[in-house]
Amino acid sequence: MRLSDITDMGLPPGTKGLPLDGSILRVGDLAGRGLNLLRGDLPMPAAVLKRSALDNNLRVMQAYSERVGVKLAPHAKTTMCPQLFARQLSHGCWGLSVATMTQFKLCHDIGVPRLILANQLVGRAEITGLAHLWAQTPERSYYVLVDSLAGAKAISDGFSHCSGAPPARLLIEAGMRHGRCGVRTVEEGVALARAIQSLPHIELHGVEGYEGLIVSEHAGHDAAAVSDYLRTVLRLCEALAADHLFADPDQVLLSAGGSAYYDLVAHALSDRSRGVVLVLRSGCYVTHDSGFYRRLLTRIQHREVEGPAPILVPALEVWSRVISRPEPDRAIVLMGKRDVSYDIDLPMVRWWFREGRHDAPQSIDGLIVDSLNDQHAYLTVPAEADLGVGDLLGFDISHPCTTFDKWSLLLEVDDDYTVVGGLKTFF
Amino acid sequence: MRLSDITDMGLPPGTKGLPLDGSILRVGDLAGRGLNLLRGDLPMPAAVLKRSALDNNLRVMQAYSERVGVKLAPHAKTTMCPQLFARQLSHGCWGLSVATMTQFKLCHDIGVPRLILANQLVGRAEITGLAHLWAQTPERSYYVLVDSLAGAKAISDGFSHCSGAPPARLLIEAGMRHGRCGVRTVEEGVALARAIQSLPHIELHGVEGYEGLIVSEHAGHDAAAVSDYLRTVLRLCEALAADHLFADPDQVLLSAGGSAYYDLVAHALSDRSRGVVLVLRSGCYVTHDSGFYRRLLTRIQHREVEGPAPILVPALEVWSRVISRPEPDRAIVLMGKRDVSYDIDLPMVRWWFREGRHDAPQSIDGLIVDSLNDQHAYLTVPAEADLGVGDLLGFDISHPCTTFDKWSLLLEVDDDYTVVGGLKTFF
Numbered sequence: 001m002r003l004s005d006i007t008d009m010g011l012p013p014g015t016k017g018l019p020l021d022g023s024i025l026r027v028g029d030l031a032g033r034g035l036n037l038l039r040g041d042l043p044m045p046a047a048v049l050k051r052s053a054l055d056n057n058l059r060v061m062q063a064y065s066e067r068v069g070v071k072l073a074p075h076a077k078t079t080m081c082p083q084l085f086a087r088q089l090s091h092g093c094w095g096l097s098v099a100t101m102t103q104f105k106l107c108h109d110i111g112v113p114r115l116i117l118a119n120q121l122v123g124r125a126e127i128t129g130l131a132h133l134w135a136q137t138p139e140r141s142y143y144v145l146v147d148s149l150a151g152a153k154a155i156s157d158g159f160s161h162c163s164g165a166p167p168a169r170l171l172i173e174a175g176m177r178h179g180r181c182g183v184r185t186v187e188e189g190v191a192l193a194r195a196i197q198s199l200p201h202i203e204l205h206g207v208e209g210y211e212g213l214i215v216s217e218h219a220g221h222d223a224a225a226v227s228d229y230l231r232t233v234l235r236l237c238e239a240l241a242a243d244h245l246f247a248d249p250d251q252v253l254l255s256a257g258g259s260a261y262y263d264l265v266a267h268a269l270s271d272r273s274r275g276v277v278l279v280l281r282s283g284c285y286v287t288h289d290s291g292f293y294r295r296l297l298t299r300i301q302h303r304e305v306e307g308p309a310p311i312l313v314p315a316l317e318v319w320s321r322v323i324s325r326p327e328p329d330r331a332i333v334l335m336g337k338r339d340v341s342y343d344i345d346l347p348m349v350r351w352w353f354r355e356g357r358h359d360a361p362q363s364i365d366g367l368i369v370d371s372l373n374d375q376h377a378y379l380t381v382p383a384e385a386d387l388g389v390g391d392l393l394g395f396d397i398s399h400p401c402t403t404f405d406k407w408s409l410l411l412e413v414d415d416d417y418t419v420v421g422g423l424k425t426f427f
Numbered sequence: 428m429r430l431s432d433i434t435d436m437g438l439p440p441g442t443k444g445l446p447l448d449g450s451i452l453r454v455g456d457l458a459g460r461g462l463n464l465l466r467g468d469l470p471m472p473a474a475v476l477k478r479s480a481l482d483n484n485l486r487v488m489q490a491y492s493e494r495v496g497v498k499l500a501p502h503a504k505t506t507m508c509p510q511l512f513a514r515q516l517s518h519g520c521w522g523l524s525v526a527t528m529t530q531f532k533l534c535h536d537i538g539v540p541r542l543i544l545a546n547q548l549v550g551r552a553e554i555t556g557l558a559h560l561w562a563q564t565p566e567r568s569y570y571v572l573v574d575s576l577a578g579a580k581a582i583s584d585g586f587s588h589c590s591g592a593p594p595a596r597l598l599i600e601a602g603m604r605h606g607r608c609g610v611r612t613v614e615e616g617v618a619l620a621r622a623i624q625s626l627p628h629i630e631l632h633g634v635e636g637y638e639g640l641i642v643s644e645h646a647g648h649d650a651a652a653v654s655d656y657l658r659t660v661l662r663l664c665e666a667l668a669a670d671h672l673f674a675d676p677d678q679v680l681l682s683a684g685g686s687a688y689y690d691l692v693a694h695a696l697s698d699r700s701r702g703v704v705l706v707l708r709s710g711c712y713v714t715h716d717s718g719f720y721r722r723l724l725t726r727i728q729h730r731e732v733e734g735p736a737p738i739l740v741p742a743l744e745v746w747s748r749v750i751s752r753p754e755p756d757r758a759i760v761l762m763g764k765r766d767v768s769y770d771i772d773l774p775m776v777r778w779w780f781r782e783g784r785h786d787a788p789q790s791i792d793g794l795i796v797d798s799l800n801d802q803h804a805y806l807t808v809p810a811e812a813d814l815g816v817g818d819l820l821g822f823d824i825s826h827p828c829t830t831f832d833k834w835s836l837l838l839e840v841d842d843d844y845t846v847v848g849g850l851k852t853f854f
Contacts, residue, residue, distance in 0.1 A: 018529070041552060324607070326602055
């Protein structure tokens, strides 16, 4: 698949948000038709991405990373949208990160030159799959994680059966106690590195960590815990370098940094020694959000450990209509678990629009989403609220990943909610 | 789109569960290749549907509905899988139910003869969309819900602009206090019916209710509350009939019944008078589950209000691999919020399989999913457990709707986990 194929790609039946008249058959049909969400041209619900916000976020995050001297390999799993990947790469991103070999293959197929499988590579289908993909493009820089001898042996064995593939480039994942994957101590990491050195078809190229699991109500405590953890990651990297365990000492990859603590990662890990390339993997900056990551960005702004934080703007909104006002303090909206994130926060009512009354969406307070069914949202509203059946509501979301995966197509809109294009996802 | 088109349909890049070698390009390529999940032919995670369980569920639910004298219009939103819709219809289902006009259009396009939009029809795009679809096939039986005068007027107005469409067939939605959509009293319903009678291009054809919102820890209390609610639905239907407010008194549609209380619905509402067609809308019976609906089926079995309950078998499992054993009592599996339901219960470990050691999946107890990230599951395991990196685990799920919507393709397997086909979803 090439990126140009996406605009020609047929949109499958059942694609949400498309006009019901069958006038939009391909992604490319969406641009320039003048379809407008507020004018009622689209069936609800619909997920929109504001182009101005996307443009801002792409620009300011790239500028930030260049200022603090790090590379970006944004996590592709957030959006799984190759059109957005292309914009990230054209803004200067070093590469992309992925979570599974299925995601890896998609990025490989569209030609991404540098990829980190930011996850343990396990499973014969996955290991031989990587080897065969890489054999097609041995000039690419692909990296995968390992945290166990069993894992390293399986990768070594899998790559031995594919003659055209380069040696697998491994990063040792440095975990944290009670955390996710990853070795728990520097000693464990060094022992694993020595084992890797003794196995054929695999090479050690760096160290990876993920600090984003540390999130509590206490910003100061979290920042301290993240900094502690990052010191361990750095100690492991330094121990491996001192013991000459990296295959290419002049090009050691050190990767950490989700969307919550990239400032601390840059501060703790960047530019420590010649030959270390620090790669951040933030995925959510491109759309940002109005909940979880908004709160975490506020912390970055307060910390100012690497100068001013990038000023990100929420790009993603889900819109739908009030379909019932069954009781004075209750409104039901056609939007449910199928349409919007509910794993960290419920969606938040941001905009109100009634055709014939409003020229533009109105900010609105006091409407609260209490719960979601599969296809419905329950809102508590002030009993005196002038909110009627048919009114449009625009919702802010928290945690973009779990909204993206509910949409095979998001509508890219200008600030007047006119559709300027379609952004196709591949989950 | 015709059903035969689905097997020829190209599978988009990024489709989860497909071999990474590019050998499967279309749905139809999956049958007869001998791909086997246990043999490690597929990248993980993968969602599978057991053909034997699907066959059983289709058969026993149809037999049950015929025995108790009701029609089935299974809710299509559960699976959004036209291949399963076709099996449901060929087993004798009366029609299908849908939640949105986008879902409606898909079912219209594949030729479903009877459809209930089991939701309020609101929005100009949606109303005119329905009118234009129906104008193409005026012989079809389509029904939509209404619970407000504003809604009825908007449908009347929308249909007035499409000359070829039959009058819209409305069902008044009967709600419950503190519930979702729907009129709250019989009086409100009768007043709405009188208004509908006075408006052009719309006709009243029945009454709809949804009792499935009533779920607490107390089976007896729930059954009493459901029966109370169903009596109100019936009273509304009888009041409308007595006042001659139905457009076709010989063919009045009465619809209720999700997957939790269809026995009580059949008992309370079936065969009350000539001319009333009772339509159940259970969506989850086709796959059943091992959590929420298993518990509710147990209640049906205990109640026995309409004779023996259908013996449904869970068809849906999600499989993946242990990718890390970072601490003695911890295993990390490549399966997260992107892959499996987490809205009612977390997934439950059911099967363990290690290639070279097991000939078939082993039942396993004592492994507990504590939490999910986007792409990972955290399992607490007994510290002495012989569970290694690379082992396969099969997970039971709770609430099929929120697992289906995470997969654009589910693999249909035989009892040995050999892939016998692909089931494509359209979310």
